[in-house]
Amino acid sequence: MTTNSDPGLLRQAKQPVSGALAGPYGHPFHPILVTVPIGAWVASLVFDIASRIVHRPAFLTHGSAWLIAIGVLGALAAAGVGFLDLCAVPTGTPAFRTGLLHMGLNLAVTAGYAAGFAWRHGGGYPQGHGVGYGQLALSAVTLVVLGVSGHLGGKLAYRYGVRVAEESVQADGYRVRRPT
Numbered sequence: 001m002t003t004n005s006d007p008g009l010l011r012q013a014k015q016p017v018s019g020a021l022a023g024p025y026g027h028p029f030h031p032i033l034v035t036v037p038i039g040a041w042v043a044s045l046v047f048d049i050a051s052r053i054v055h056r057p058a059f060l061t062h063g064s065a066w067l068i069a070i071g072v073l074g075a076l077a078a079a080g081v082g083f084l085d086l087c088a089v090p091t092g093t094p095a096f097r098t099g100l101l102h103m104g105l106n107l108a109v110t111a112g113y114a115a116g117f118a119w120r121h122g123g124g125y126p127q128g129h130g131v132g133y134g135q136l137a138l139s140a141v142t143l144v145v146l147g148v149s150g151h152l153g154g155k156l157a158y159r160y161g162v163r164v165a166e167e168s169v170q171a172d173g174y175r176v177r178r179p180t
Helices: 007-014 035-051 058-087 094-123 133-159 167-174
Strands: none
Touching: 035 058, 035 094, 035 133, 058 094, 094 133
């Protein structure tokens, strides 16, 4: 079975479903919003590890829980605009299947962090102890899955060109001005 690429489908994936909600052409909001959960969750893992090392870990365990909550809220915002970007990708394409997997992994990661937050909030922290090893492991595993999902997000943008300006538009950035 041979298949051909349809340039119209590629053009469709570059256009926002709603510029006001997902960002205008060439400036999608999803990539900037994902920095919030990624940064918060990486920092929370650093706090978790540090809580196992320092003498008085309470500030780190509480800070980590706050960072997880901030990451979950940021992930929900990023997921909303990411879903709008996915709606622009034609169904039945490799880009759409990659987008579905990317979305599914991100939802699983967000659910994992939400569960981790509930676990921490429900159980509290024994005075003088760092984050439990189970909680630490959950954070580490979900962060690894987030990395896999990030790889897929990069594939969507850099290989499939989802929400990336067309090459003719990109070429404007490489015009050389000749002195007059």
